[in-house]
Amino acid sequence: MSDALDEGPFFHGTKADLRVGDLLTAGFRSNYRPEVVMNHVYFTALCDGAGLAAELAAGDGEPRVYAVEPTGPFENDPNVTDKRFPGNPTRSYRSQHPLRVVGEIRDWTRLTPEALRGWHDRLAALREDERGEIIN
Incomplete structure (x- = not known):
């Protein structure tokens, strides 16, 4: 762990x-910029933050939140840390090493349909804005 602020628990x-x-591994397309294949796997120390990621994830499956353990070093996610929010209030991290699933969390906060539409609108706007570029 480099400058990461948390010791867990972590969620994806x-x-x-x-x-x-x-094991969750890097090498898959970004949920936010599908043209980008990610060099890292992302996770957070906030269960509801993982829930938001699950709601926004690509695919037709049911959104799910898993408790995970990093299997190697990890760092603050530079896509949100200091780029969008000073420090790391989202408690978001990334690693080039796999994450091991240790359980499924079922009591996370789901978005309302209106809130989910709002997030999809924000992501669409980011895709059109060069500041929405992913640091990979």
Whole structure:
């Protein structure tokens, strides 16, 4: 761990149906810029933050939040830390090493349909704005 502020627990939001012991790895398309293949796997220390990521994830599956453990070093997510929010109030991290699924969290806060539409609108605007570029 470099300058990361948390020791966990950590969470990852997705629409994938995973099992305890599965590994989440880098090398998949970004949910926010599908033309970008990600060099990192992202996670957060905020369960509801992972829930937001799950709601916004690509795919048709049910949004899910998993408790995860990093298997190697990780860092603050530069896409939000200081670029959008001073410090790391979103408690967002990334790693080039896999994350191990240790359980599924079922009691996270779901977005209302209106809030979900608002987030999709914000993401669409970011895709059109060069400041929305992903630091990969």
